[in-house]
Amino acid sequence: MEILEDKPGKQILLLGNEAITRGAIEAGIDVATTYPGTPSSEIADTFSLIARSFTKQKKDPSFYFEYSTNEKVALEVAAAASITGLRTLTCMKHVGLNVASDAFMTYLYVGCKGGHIIVSADDPSCHSSQNEQDNRYFALFGNAPMLEPSTPNEAKEMTRIGFEISEEVKLPVLLRTTTRLNHIRGPIELTKIQKPRTKGHFEKDPMLVTVPAIARLQHPILLKKIKQAEQISEKSRFNKIINVGKPKEWGIVTSGVSYNYVKELAGDMKLNVRILKLGMTHPIPKKMCEDFIKSCENIIIVEELEPILENQFKVIAYDLNSKVKIYGKSSGHFSRLYEYNLDIVADAFSKIFKIKNPINKPKESKIKLPSRPPALCPGCPHRATYYAVKKAAPKTTIYPTDIGCYTLGKAPPYEVADLLLCMGSNAGTACGFAIATDEKIISFMGDSTFFHSGIPPIIDAVHHNHDVVITILDNRTTAMTGHQPHPGNDFDGMGRPAKKILVEDVVKGCGVEHIEIVDPNKIKETTEAFKRALENKGPSAVVSKSPCILLENRDKKKRGEKIYVHEIDQEKCKNCKICISRFNCPSFYYGEDDIILIDPQQCNGCGNCADICPFEAISPKGVKK
Amino acid sequence: MKGKINIILTGVGGQGVITAANILGKVALKEKINVFVSEVHGMAQRGGSVNCSVRMGDVSGPLVSSGTADVILSTEPIEALRYIQFSNKNTKIITDINPVIPYTVSVGAEKYPDIKEVFNELKKYGDLYKIDAVKISKDAGALITKNIVLLGALAATDVLPFKPEKLLETILENIPSKFKDMNKKAFEGGLKAIKKY
Numbered sequence: 001m002e003i004l005e006d007k008p009g010k011q012i013l014l015l016g017n018e019a020i021t022r023g024a025i026e027a028g029i030d031v032a033t034t035y036p037g038t039p040s041s042e043i044a045d046t047f048s049l050i051a052r053s054f055t056k057q058k059k060d061p062s063f064y065f066e067y068s069t070n071e072k073v074a075l076e077v078a079a080a081a082s083i084t085g086l087r088t089l090t091c092m093k094h095v096g097l098n099v100a101s102d103a104f105m106t107y108l109y110v111g112c113k114g115g116h117i118i119v120s121a122d123d124p125s126c127h128s129s130q131n132e133q134d135n136r137y138f139a140l141f142g143n144a145p146m147l148e149p150s151t152p153n154e155a156k157e158m159t160r161i162g163f164e165i166s167e168e169v170k171l172p173v174l175l176r177t178t179t180r181l182n183h184i185r186g187p188i189e190l191t192k193i194q195k196p197r198t199k200g201h202f203e204k205d206p207m208l209v210t211v212p213a214i215a216r217l218q219h220p221i222l223l224k225k226i227k228q229a230e231q232i233s234e235k236s237r238f239n240k241i242i243n244v245g246k247p248k249e250w251g252i253v254t255s256g257v258s259y260n261y262v263k264e265l266a267g268d269m270k271l272n273v274r275i276l277k278l279g280m281t282h283p284i285p286k287k288m289c290e291d292f293i294k295s296c297e298n299i300i301i302v303e304e305l306e307p308i309l310e311n312q313f314k315v316i317a318y319d320l321n322s323k324v325k326i327y328g329k330s331s332g333h334f335s336r337l338y339e340y341n342l343d344i345v346a347d348a349f350s351k352i353f354k355i356k357n358p359i360n361k362p363k364e365s366k367i368k369l370p371s372r373p374p375a376l377c378p379g380c381p382h383r384a385t386y387y388a389v390k391k392a393a394p395k396t397t398i399y400p401t402d403i404g405c406y407t408l409g410k411a412p413p414y415e416v417a418d419l420l421l422c423m424g425s426n427a428g429t430a431c432g433f434a435i436a437t438d439e440k441i442i443s444f445m446g447d448s449t450f451f452h453s454g455i456p457p458i459i460d461a462v463h464h465n466h467d468v469v470i471t472i473l474d475n476r477t478t479a480m481t482g483h484q485p486h487p488g489n490d491f492d493g494m495g496r497p498a499k500k501i502l503v504e505d506v507v508k509g510c511g512v513e514h515i516e517i518v519d520p521n522k523i524k525e526t527t528e529a530f531k532r533a534l535e536n537k538g539p540s541a542v543v544s545k546s547p548c549i550l551l552e553n554r555d556k557k558k559r560g561e562k563i564y565v566h567e568i569d570q571e572k573c574k575n576c577k578i579c580i581s582r583f584n585c586p587s588f589y590y591g592e593d594d595i596i597l598i599d600p601q602q603c604n605g606c607g608n609c610a611d612i613c614p615f616e617a618i619s620p621k622g623v624k625k
Numbered sequence: 626m627k628g629k630i631n632i633i634l635t636g637v638g639g640q641g642v643i644t645a646a647n648i649l650g651k652v653a654l655k656e657k658i659n660v661f662v663s664e665v666h667g668m669a670q671r672g673g674s675v676n677c678s679v680r681m682g683d684v685s686g687p688l689v690s691s692g693t694a695d696v697i698l699s700t701e702p703i704e705a706l707r708y709i710q711f712s713n714k715n716t717k718i719i720t721d722i723n724p725v726i727p728y729t730v731s732v733g734a735e736k737y738p739d740i741k742e743v744f745n746e747l748k749k750y751g752d753l754y755k756i757d758a759v760k761i762s763k764d765a766g767a768l769i770t771k772n773i774v775l776l777g778a779l780a781a782t783d784v785l786p787f788k789p790e791k792l793l794e795t796i797l798e799n800i801p802s803k804f805k806d807m808n809k810k811a812f813e814g815g816l817k818a819i820k821k822y
Contacts (some may be wrong), residue, residue: 003640013647013654015664118647127665151661184687185650185662260685342690361708362691369703370735372637372727444687580732586672589731598736599731 001050006193012363014188016181017042019152020091020119021050022212023159025063028194028367030086030114032065035452035482037093038128039182044091044493045482052495062196067484067493069454070423071096075118080113082172083208087163091119094135095422099453101138106210108142108171109218111225114200115163116172117620118144124304124339130403130420132338134305139174139282143222146174146282147238148256152186158238158279160191165232165280169225174282180257180302180339230283235566238279239288245272250353251296253289253309255281260560261345269349285311293317293324300352301328306339314398325353340585353568375408378554378587379604381546382406382473384520386414387583389442389471389613390544391523392530397440399434402426402454405480406473413584416444424453431461440534442469447477447503448486461539462511469533470512470541472503472505475548483551501567507541514540521546523611549604561604564620572617578608581616600624626658626786630681631689632779633711636700637725637769640671641772645698646677648776652795653681656787661687672728676708681786695784696773697751701725702716702743702757709750719778719819721758721771753820754778761814766807779813789816 002012004024014022020043024032034044047065054061064081068074078088092100097120104118120138122131139146140274155177160496161174207214234240245267254262255278271309274545276292278284293299293316301310310328327333333348334340335427343359350357376383386409401407401417402425410417419429432445445454450472461468478484485491485498492498504517513535516529526544533540555594569580573596580588580596587602588609598609598621610618632649635666636642646662653660663678667701679704680687692713699705701722722740756778762771773796780789793812798804 011649183664248746264685271660341688342686359690360692365706365709365746370730374673450648455708
C-alpha cells in the first residue's frame with residue numbers, strides 16, 4: 001500500500017481525507033475511532049482498509065480501529081485511550097460533533113495525555129448534510145486548540161504536528177476541515193513514520209472525576225492551557241505572513257480552503273497585499289494579529305460561513321484603539337452562506353479594490369436540461385417497504401424520517417418523508433406527532449441509525465405508550481456513506497469477527513410488544529404487517545429485513561450465483577403504468593409508442609416488479625452480465 | 626510548466642469520470658507538475674450528474690472558475706452543456722455523442738432536448754469535438770473503457786503538458802494486467818478520433 005510507505009521525501013497523490021490518515025500513521029497512531037459521515041468517511045475507511053488487509057494476512061496493523069456506535073461513543077473510546085497516554089484520532093462529520101458534544105465539552109476540562117486529534121469535517125453548501133453549521137464555534141465554545149488546513153499536504157502535516165500540540169497542552173486538538181479539503185486530491189510529501197506505543201498506562205487521579213468541586217478546579221486549568229496554546233500559536237509554522245506584490249496599507253486575513261482562493265487571486269489580480277494565513281485558528285496568535293493590524297490601514301477577512309476571525313479581529317482592533325477598516329461579512333462584501341470559490345472571492349476583491357473582475361460572469365445555455373436527481377437504486381429493498389407502506393396506510397399518515405439512503409423516499413411518488421432533524425429524530429418526532437395529532441404515524445430509520453441514536457426514543461414511546469409505528473429498515477449496512485459495518489454485522493471495521501446484535505432483539509428488550517419482522521420483498525405480507533401495526537394501539541415496530549442490493553449482488557457474484565434481469569412481456573402488458581409511475585424503479589423507461597421497457601444494464605434482479613404487476617407481465621429472463 | 630491548465634470532466638455517476646480525473650492527477654505528479662483534483666462524492670454517485678476539476682501548474686484554488694476551462698471532457702452530451710459556464714470561446718469541448726437518458730426523462734417527467742440542438746449549442750461556446758466513445762470502447766473490448774477513450778481524445782489535443790505516451794503509461798500502471806490490451810486500444814481509439822478532426 002502506497003499510503004504505508006516509509007519513504008520520507010517521496011511525493012504521492014492523496015485525497016485530503018487519506019492525507020489525514022497518513023498524518024496519523026506518521027505520528028504513530030494507536031487508536032482511531034469514528035462514526036461514518038460524508039465528507040469525513042474516507043479518513044476512517046482508509047484506517048479500515050489498512051486494518052482489514054493486515055487482518056487478512058493474520059498480521060497486526062499496529063493500531064486499533066473501530067466504527068463506533070455513534071460519534072459520542074467514538075469520542076469517549078478514544079478519550080479514555082488518550083488519557084492512558086496513547087495517540088488517538090476521532091473523525092466525524094460536522095453534525096457528528098453535536099452528538100459527541102456532551103463528551104467533548106467536559107473532556108476539555110479533564111484533558112488528555114497522549115495526543116488526540118478530533119476531526120470535524122464541515123460541509124459548507126450542504127453538499128451532503130442537513131445543515132452547514134460552522135464547527136469552529138466548538139473550538140471557541142469548549143476551548144479546544146484548532147487547526148484548519150488549506151491543502152491535503154497541510155492536512156497531513158497538521159495531523160502529524162497536531163499530536164505534538166495536543167500532548168504539549170494536554171488538550172485534544174480540533175482539526176477542522178471542509179468538503180473542499182476532504183475531497184481534493186493533491187501532492188503529499190511523506191514524512192518518516194514513527195513507531196506506535198505498545199500499551200497505555202492509567203494512573204488514577206481524582207481530578208479526572210468531574211464532580212462539581214473538581215469541575216470548578218478544572219475550568220481555570222483549562223483557561224491556563226488555552227493561554228499556553230496561544231503561545232504555541234504565536235510560534236506555529238502554520239501561521240504566517242505572505243507578501244504579494246509591494247504591500248502597503250492593505251492586508252488580508254484568511255484560513256482553511258479560503259486561503260487558496262486568496263493566494264491565487266492576489267497574484268492574478270496583481271494585488272499589493274500582505275496575507276496573514278492562519279492555520280492554527282484557535283487560539284489565534286494575538287500578538288501576531290496585533291502587529292498585523294498595526295501594519296495595515298485596511299484589512300479584508302476571507303473566511304467561509306461565520307465571521308469568526310472577523311469578530312476576533314474587530315475585538316483586537318478595538319482594544320488597540322486602531323482605526324483599521326475591516327472588510328468582510330458585516331461590510332456586505334462576503335456572505336455567511338455556502339462555500340466560496342474563485343468567482344465569489346474575485347467578485348468581492350474587484351468591489352473592494354475597485355478593479356476589473358478577471359472572471360467573466362458565467363454563461364448559461366437557454367436549453368432546458370433534464371435533472372439527474374439521486375434515486376433509490378433499482379432493486380433497493382427500501383422501495384419495496386415504501387410500496388407496502390403506501391398500500392397499508394391512510395392518506396393522512398405522517399411520516400417522520402431519518403438520515404440515510406431511505407431519505408430519498410421524500411421524492412414522488414412515495415413522499416414518505418415529512419420531517420427530518422438529525423440522526424435518530426424519526427422516532428422522537430413520531431412520539432411528538434402522536435401526542436399532538438390524531439393522525440396515524442409511521443416513522444423510518446435505517447439499522448445503523450437505529451444503533452446510533454434510534455433506541456432512546458423507542459424506549460420513550462414504550463414508556464409513555466405513544467401510538468406510533470416505528471420502522472427499522474434493516475439492510476445490514478451503513479449504505480449511504482459507503483457500506484461501513486455496524487453493530488448488526490458479524491464482523492468489525494478491522495475485518496475481525498464480531499458479535500452481531502439483532503435489531504428485533506433490542507426492540508424487544510426496549511419493551512415493544514407488537515413487533516412485525518418482515519422481508520420487504522414479500523410485498524403483500526409486508527403490507528399486511530403494516531396494517532396490523534397500524535391497528536395496534538400504542539407503540540409497534542416493523543423490522544424490515546433485506547440486505548442492500550448492491551452488497552447482495554456483489555456477494556452473489558463472488559459466490560458465482562446468477563442475477564436474473566427482468567423483462568416485460570409486451571403481449572401481456574396492459575400499459576397500466578403501475579410499475580413505472582407507482583413502483584418507480586429507475587430501470588423502467590418508455591420506449592417508442594409509450595411501451596414500457598426494462599433496461600437490462602440497470603435491473604438488479606430483485607423481482608419485486610413481477611409481484612406488483614397486476615397482469616403477470618414481468619418475469620426473469622436473461623442473466624445479468 | 627508555466628501557467629495554468631484547467632480541465633473539467635463531467636458525466637453521469639458510474640461512467641468512470643472520477644477515475645479519469647485521478648489518473649490525470651497521477652500523471653501530473655509523476656511529471657512533477659503541481660496538481661489538484663477535486664471530486665464530487667455522496668449523493669451524486671448513483672446515476673447523478675458528476676463533475677470533477679483537474680487543475681495543473683501555478684494554481685492553488687481547487688476548483689476551476691467560470692469561463693476558464695481549457696477543456697470540458699464529457700462522457701455524455703447534455704452533461705457538457707450543464708457545465709458550460711466553465712467554457713470560453715477557446716475551450717475545447719470533447720464529448721461522447723451518446724445520450725444517457727436520466728430516469729426523470731424515462732418516466733416521462735422531464736424531456737431530453739433534441740441532440741442536434743445540444744451539439745449546435747455546444748458549438749456556440751467552444752471548439753466542439755464529438756466522438757462516438759461508446760462505439761470505440763466496445764470495439765476495444767468493453768463499454769467500461771469509455772473513460773479511457775475520452776482520455777485518449779484529451780491527449781490528442783495540445784492541452785496537456787505531457788506526451789500521450791506518458792498518460793497511457795500511467796493508465797496501464799493502474800489497471801490489472803488482463804485489461805491492459807483493452808485499455809490501450811480504447812486510448813488509441815480516442816486519440817485517433819480527435820486526430821481526424
